[in-house]
Amino acid sequence: MLIYQGKSVYGGIAIGKIKIWKKANSIIKCYHVKDADKEFSRFLEAKSKAINQLTELRKQAIEKVGSESAAIFEIHAMMLEDADFLDSIENVIRNQHYNSEYAVSLCCESFVAMFSSMDDSYMKERAADVKDISERLINILNGVSFKSDEEESNLIMVAEDFSPSETLQLDKNKILAFVTAKGSLNSHTAILARMMNIPAIIGVDLCSNGLSDGKLAVVDGYSGTIYVDPDEGFLKKMQQKADEDVAKHNLLKFYKGKETITIDGKKINLYANIGNIKDIANVIDNDAEGIGLFRSEFIFLEKNTFPSEEEQFAIYKNAVETMSGKKVIIRTLDIGADKKVDYFGLKHEENPAMGLRAIRLCLKQPHIFKTQLRALMRASVYGNLSIMYPMITSVDEIKQIKDIIKETAEELKTSNIPYSIPEQGIMIETPASVMISDILAKEVSFFSIGTNDLSQYTLAIDRQNEDVDDFFNPYHEAVMRMIELTIKNGHKAGIWVGICGELASDVALTKRFLQMGIDELSVSPAAVFPIRKTVRETKL
Ligand code: PEP
Ligand code: MG
Numbered sequence: 001m002l003i004y005q006g007k008s009v010y011g012g013i014a015i016g017k018i019k020i021w022k023k024a025n026s027i028i029k030c031y032h033v034k035d036a037d038k039e040f041s042r043f044l045e046a047k048s049k050a051i052n053q054l055t056e057l058r059k060q061a062i063e064k065v066g067s068e069s070a071a072i073f074e075i076h077a078m079m080l081e082d083a084d085f086l087d088s089i090e091n092v093i094r095n096q097h098y099n100s101e102y103a104v105s106l107c108c109e110s111f112v113a114m115f116s117s118m119d120d121s122y123m124k125e126r127a128a129d130v131k132d133i134s135e136r137l138i139n140i141l142n143g144v145s146f147k148s149d150e151e152e153s154n155l156i157m158v159a160e161d162f163s164p165s166e167t168l169q170l171d172k173n174k175i176l177a178f179v180t181a182k183g184s185l186n187s188h189t190a191i192l193a194r195m196m197n198i199p200a201i202i203g204v205d206l207c208s209n210g211l212s213d214g215k216l217a218v219v220d221g222y223s224g225t226i227y228v229d230p231d232e233g234f235l236k237k238m239q240q241k242a243d244e245d246v247a248k249h250n251l252l253k254f255y256k257g258k259e260t261i262t263i264d265g266k267k268i269n270l271y272a273n274i275g276n277i278k279d280i281a282n283v284i285d286n287d288a289e290g291i292g293l294f295r296s297e298f299i300f301l302e303k304n305t306f307p308s309e310e311e312q313f314a315i316y317k318n319a320v321e322t323m324s325g326k327k328v329i330i331r332t333l334d335i336g337a338d339k340k341v342d343y344f345g346l347k348h349e350e351n352p353a354m355g356l357r358a359i360r361l362c363l364k365q366p367h368i369f370k371t372q373l374r375a376l377m378r379a380s381v382y383g384n385l386s387i388m389y390p391m392i393t394s395v396d397e398i399k400q401i402k403d404i405i406k407e408t409a410e411e412l413k414t415s416n417i418p419y420s421i422p423e424q425g426i427m428i429e430t431p432a433s434v435m436i437s438d439i440l441a442k443e444v445s446f447f448s449i450g451t452n453d454l455s456q457y458t459l460a461i462d463r464q465n466e467d468v469d470d471f472f473n474p475y476h477e478a479v480m481r482m483i484e485l486t487i488k489n490g491h492k493a494g495i496w497v498g499i500c501g502e503l504a505s506d507v508a509l510t511k512r513f514l515q516m517g518i519d520e521l522s523v524s525p526a527a528v529f530p531i532r533k534t535v536r537e538t539k540l
Contacts, residue, residue, distance in 0.1 A: 001229050005204070007185065008201060008204050009201065011221040012197070012240055012242075014199050015218050015235065017154060017155060017159065017217070018214065018215045018216075019155040021087070027103045029099060042100055046100065047080055055077065056072045056101050076133050076136075089107050108130055111127075112127045152174060156176055156179060157500075158179045159181075162183070166188040176197055177200060180202075183200075184202070184462075184465060184469050185501065188338055190202065191524075195524045201219060204368065217229075217230070256529075258532060262539060263537070268518060268519060268521060269289055270288060270532055271521065272290075272291055272524075277318055283525050287529070288525060289326060292520060292523075293331055294328060295331055296331055297331075297339050304342075316376055329386040329387075332373070332387060332388070333361070336355060336361055337357050340352075353453075353464070357392040359390055363401075370404060373387075374419075380417050388446075391453070395440060399443075409421060423445045424438065425444050425446030425447060427453075428449045428486050429450030441492070448497075448500045448520070450500060454482060454501075455479050458479055459473070473511070474502075481518060499513065505531065507528035510538065514535065
């Protein structure tokens, strides 16, 4: 048995097979080919592989979710046989002598533009399908593919590092744990592992060759250890530990349906954080009372181009409808820093965490912001939606946002599109916003404290740099005082104050936050029961 030590990001025991993650090549290669016949055959081979994948996915989906939901795979397979689509790809390969990947991406762009401009909403939606089949073809041509057979489930994903968008691409149903060489305790990848409720370890030395594809391994997320080729006795012991975890979790289900209230009657709202519409099942399963942070930028990270207003509207509407009347706080685009997507064309920055990110980017590129606001204001007609703005540092930013909201509302009204103006709040995640929280509180309906960035900016500790993890003290008095001041100033102005950063999930801090007067905590779904238990056992 080989043993590797790293740092724990999230606890839990996982027993499965190692899968080494190979980076998807998101840059589409563009070059000229001499032999167009040969290149076209390469394309046809990729096409038939794509159809085989879709047939397999359809079979699996029929078993798991029924034939209605599986129909999409049949539609995709049919689209791959569409004569117009195939002719245009063949044309680019034969007449312009471009490689298949580039030909697919060119034709994808023009078909997407064509479908998007159609009036019929059914046809408009086909644009997303064209992108999907094109991505599948390009991945196959690039040699990136996930086998969908049984062997490929129960995986322990091992990688140098995962970017937030790569983490999102992984099929969560097949993954039991994450192990990486790089990454820091507060990175978004770590946050995602916590959100998925699976053990995760960072800082493992991957240079030694013991960690290879297909080997049986045990991940102990509590101690940050990975054991490769475990013997039978050890395996049995760890299986027992894993079973105990399940039993403990089942005991916590006692708190399902119970109020989040202290012994002496202080009630708080206990919400959950999500990054994806699929996470809502987890929110409901763990009995969160609402969604306190929907990181909407993850919708953008999962795509190769800007999500349209219709696409966003469908997601937000789905979220509020699924939560049926419970609060859903959607944070506007917080792109930038570690959350990057090529299609934004952002410049390289020396200090991206302090750069053109979040609300700054939205105010500089109001058309992107407006598309999102239109979708949010339309979706808010269908449920209890609130909007939250990230990275606020000044009152002027709020004034600019208010002007854009006003303009957007007028446009929707003129076009006779149903909308409403939802409750709006801001994230308090910069020291500047803490220091002027008395003034900001008069402008908005709520504060949600983002302790991840607030700690980063207050303590001058880059959350992406694993080398300074040891200097990070989540309980630093400076951060605690900032939280306290924000709550005090929020309450003075009569607004509610919550925490949606990772500290909200830390049971060791729950009593302190309650004493400060916190009104809401938004935590990873798996933390809902432990926090509710702690609140119910607390006497202030
Ligand atoms: C935070 O900064 O605490 C937060 C919740 O936002 P994010 O982690 O997405 O930056
Ligand atoms: Mg933040």
